[in-house]
Amino acid sequence: MSDLRMNKKDKKGIHQLYQNNPSQADKALWGRITPLGRRGFIKKSALATMNAVLGANMVFAEHFPAGMIPALLYHSTEPFQIPGKSEQLVVLNDRPINAETPAHLLDPEWTPNDLFFVRNNGIPPENVNPKSWTLTIEGxxxxTTKRYSLEDLKNNFPTVHYYLTLECGGNGRKEFNPPAKGNQWSTGAVGCAKWTGVKLKDLLEDVGIKKDAVYITYYGKDTHLSGDPNKTVISRGVPIEKALQEESMVVWAMNDQALPVMNGYPLRLVFGGWPASCSGKWLQKIAIRNKIHDGPKMTGQSYRVPCKPVPPGTKVADEDMCIIEAMPVKSLITYPKSGAMISLNRTLNIRGHAWAGDAAVKNIEYSIDFGRSWNPCTISTPENRNAWQHFEAQVKFPETGYYELWAKATDENGQSQPMILPGWNPRGYLNNACHRIAIKVQ
Amino acid sequence: MSKNLFEYPNQQFLDLYVRLLKWFVFIVISVVMACLLYAFWPTGMKNLFDNKVYPSQEQLERREAQRAMNQAEQNWDKVENGIHLRTGLVYDENFNLINATCTPCHSAKLITQNRATREGWIDMIRWMQATQGLGDLGKNEPAIVQYLSEHYAPDQIGRRQNLDMETIEWYELE
Structure with missing residues (x-):
């Protein structure tokens, strides 16, 4: 409980979750399945028990009624939130937990652990013991097949760190028309952190890679929403070429701290610049495959787009859908927060980040006249491949009124961001339309 | 000289005695007043005259927890403006069917944040059946599809919407 910091005034998160779906909030937030069942709500006659519970301070007692906000927490000064995450994340879904970061909170150079978005497909593992955790590589x-403890990884291979951008393939899905199924991400399913671990390349070479290797895939320890223990939640991966890149990592630390539970504690893959679903969390097994991997959410329409462009709303056959690899060029204005009101004589300093899959961002421009004219921003050089870059500019406004500040990045291959939605696709991936914020000049 | 020591009362001794007594009474009264002020501040002196037993912090918390639980129990199936508050789903005759079919596996938020046509919702059901362990919906399927496509139909939003002026929180930038 000590790590679940929250202010009294910020109770909204937990209360909302519980109001929306108490049992699921229980499960999702506390990892608790109540034996009383989904309607096992406490009755007035059972209040005596409740009092005993309260008096004895047994907040997490097994027989605590389903879906109640543990009562002591109700007015505790340290109630609850998504474990390890800020209350300011926008929760899209509470089972599985999916939460995104408002653009202005992505302002730091590297995204802090408590602000990094969460995209879970299943239920995270409970009671993780890092001492007994192992990673098996096979296929x-x-x-050969080898099994490593976390100590083996730390002691037997060079430890490296890289700054790598992770973005959900469906970031921006909310804007597609016709709408696409799934979590309706706005702009916040992206972040860039400092990751510490070992190169995946070193592990794969330690096990030995046969000449016919095509793909690597992961298996994590999260469990399927249906409760079926034999069902794999998600098992995706990348082509062997991406796996062997210097910056492809198996990591145990994020910004020099242990991984947050929701971001894969104690071990995960990180492939910067590719759909974050490639970067398996709660990593316990990697397989080297002799064909393109065919695990759950690798096939069908998941994380795929039409191989050839289609009109909006088209039903596309599975065989005409191609796997998404590197993500497209994109940028976010992280300062100021949308809705700023400033005076006319003021020079506004704007800033943000830009990234472009496996490529570097070459330049970034801003517009304050709805795209009629564009002005350059200064942009930092990338810390390493797959790290986002920081941009800034000083903006003057010609007269009072309503403005939109738009940002448009261009990568080293000349690829740029569209101002309207890019090509429609059935599942609503790869929306890299330019970011817009609202400003009033008075 | 030594004789005087045993004379009683001795005027000097008496003066000293009275002075000490005055001081003692003054200190006792001050301490009592201070205690009273401490005990009843800031509820006021009126509490001196009633015989209420004031609940402990623990009792207050327990009472508040009971109140919260009773309220939560009452709100379990509360409907406001046609919305079932706990789940956020539209409340109609098919609500129970939807809630019982969908939310054992995933949050109702996955329904309420999505929009699709009839065909789109059927596709999602087929996908869940093919990959996520959802069973045959049998005779319930038409009602489920009807509910979803009626209440969660797509809006015509065009190729790109205006920034949502309703949700922007305007603020003075320092």
Whole structure:
């Protein structure tokens, strides 16, 4: 409980979650399945028990009624939130937990752990013991099978760190028309952190890679929403070429701290610049495959777009859908927060980040006249490949009125961001339309 | 000289005695007043005259928890403006069917944040059946599809919407 800091005035999060779906909030937030069942709500006659619970301070007692906000927490000064996460994240879904970061909170150079978005497909593992955690590497294209403890990884391979951008393939889905199914991400399913771990390349070479290797895939310890223990939640991966890149990592630390529970504690993959679903969390197994991997959410329409462009609303056959690899060029204005009111004589300093899959961002421009004219921003050089870059500019406004500040990045291959939505696709991936914020000049 | 020591009362001794007594009474009264002020501040002196037993912090918390639980119990299936508050789903004759079919596996938020046509919702059901362990919906399927496509139909939003002026929180930038 000590790490669940929250102010009294910020009770909204937990209360909302519980109001929306008490049992699921229980499960999602506390990892608790109540034996009383979904309607096991406490009755007035059971209040005596409740009092005993309260008096004895047994907040997490097994028989605590389903879906109640543990009563002591109701007015505790340290109630609850998504474990390890800020109350300011926007919760899109509470089972599985999916939460995004408002653009202005992505302002720091590197995204803090408590502000990094959460995209869960299943239920995170409970009671993780890092001492007994192992990672197995196997597969038909592996020369041997090896199993490593976390200590093995830390002691037997060079420890490296890189700044890598993770973005959900569906970031921006909310804007597609016709709408696409899934979590309706706005702009906040992205972040860039400092990751510490080992190069995946070193591990794969330690096990031995056969010549016919095509793909690597992961298996995590999260469990399926349906409760079926034999069902794999998600098992995706990347082509062997991406896996062997210097910056492809198996990590145990994020911004020099242990991974947050929701971001894969104690071990995960990180492939910067590719859909974050490639970067398996709660990592316990990697397989080297001799074919393109065919695990859950690798096939069908998941994380795929039409191989050839289609009109909006088209039903596309599975065989005409292609796997998403590097994410497209994109940028976010992180300062100021949308809705700023400033005086006319003021020079506004704006800033944000830009990223472009496996490429570097070459330049970034801003417009205050709805795209009629564009002005350059200064942009930092990337810390390493797959790290987002920081931009800034000084903006003057010609007269009072309503403005939109738009930002448009261009990568080293000349690819740029559209101002309207990019090509429609059935699942609503890859929306890299330019970011817009509202400003009033008085 | 030594004789005087045993004379009683001795005027000098008496003066000293009275002075000490005055001081003692003054200190006792001050301490009592201070205690009273401490005990009844800031509820006021009126509390001196009633015989109420004031609940402990623990009792207050327990009472508040009971109140919260009773309220939560009452609100379990509360409907406001056609919305079932706990789940956020539209409340109609098919609500129970939807709630019982969908929310055992995933949050109702996954329904309420999505929009699709009839065909779109059927596709999602087929996807859940093919990959997520959802069973055959049997005779319930038409009602489920009807509910979803009626209440969660797509809006015509065009190729790109205006920034949502309703949700922007305007603020003075320092």
């Amino acid at each position: 038909e294209s592996a020369k």
